[in-house]
Amino acid sequence: MSPRAVDPWVRSIAGFADACTEVEGLARAIRACTACAELAAARRHVVVGDTIPGARLLIVGEAPGATEDAEGRPFLGKAGRLLDRLMADAGLRRDETSVLNVLKCRPPDNRAPTRAEAARCTGWLDRQVTLLDPALVMTLGRSAMSWAIDAKTRLSDVRGTVHDWRGRRLVASYHPSAALRFGPNGEPHAALAADLRLVAKVLACG
Numbered sequence: 001m002s003p004r005a006v007d008p009w010v011r012s013i014a015g016f017a018d019a020c021t022e023v024e025g026l027a028r029a030i031r032a033c034t035a036c037a038e039l040a041a042a043r044r045h046v047v048v049g050d051t052i053p054g055a056r057l058l059i060v061g062e063a064p065g066a067t068e069d070a071e072g073r074p075f076l077g078k079a080g081r082l083l084d085r086l087m088a089d090a091g092l093r094r095d096e097t098s099v100l101n102v103l104k105c106r107p108p109d110n111r112a113p114t115r116a117e118a119a120r121c122t123g124w125l126d127r128q129v130t131l132l133d134p135a136l137v138m139t140l141g142r143s144a145m146s147w148a149i150d151a152k153t154r155l156s157d158v159r160g161t162v163h164d165w166r167g168r169r170l171v172a173s174y175h176p177s178a179a180l181r182f183g184p185n186g187e188p189h190a191a192l193a194a195d196l197r198l199v200a201k202v203l204a205c206g
């Protein structure tokens with residue numbers, strides 16, 4: 001049975017989130033969330049995300065790291081700087097892009113989110129997507145792809161393509177931390193750069 005089916009937090013977060021009818025009210029509800037006791041006890045900030053009214057592009061990553069937890073915003077630090085650079089190279093503007101994570105609180109030691117944590121926080125994320133209403137969602141990394149598509153799919157099988165998704169467009173790609181890990185000549189770096197160019201082309205076409 002999936003964590004969604006057995007964890008009472010999953011249903012109650014989805015209910016709280018659905019009751020929020022505007023982005024700021026939803027952000028206040030997310031900041032008060034203590035559903036994941038381990039994460040809530042250790043966090044410095046709940047990283048709600050950068051929510052830009054009217055943004056046509058929404059980027060979804062995995063979870064805050066140490067820098068994001070300290071400063072309260074997503075995609076800072078080395079991975080964030082690489083994303084900013086590759087976005088600029090593709091002609092995309094970070095200040096015109098909403099940026100969220102699957103998890104709003106930092107997992108200890110930057111471990112991957114557990115299935116239970118991701119299942120809970122997905123209620124907040126799903127509602128953020130609905131209220132922000134972007135034309136195109138770009139997922140970065142396995143956790144975000146698992147949220148949008150499923151956990152069994154291989155990222156390499158779905159990246160580089162525009163998918164129809166919940167009445168919007170979806171592009172899945174590698175997380176910039178993978179691009180950093182494999183270096184500038186590695187496949188994740190080239191793929192992420194190419195996928196950002198694909199996103200820019202799709203947005204330019206309306």
Ligand code: SF4
Nearest residue numbers: 033035036104105121
């Ligand atoms: S990770 Fe998400 S569900 Fe868990 S405590 Fe933080 S905001 Fe709540």
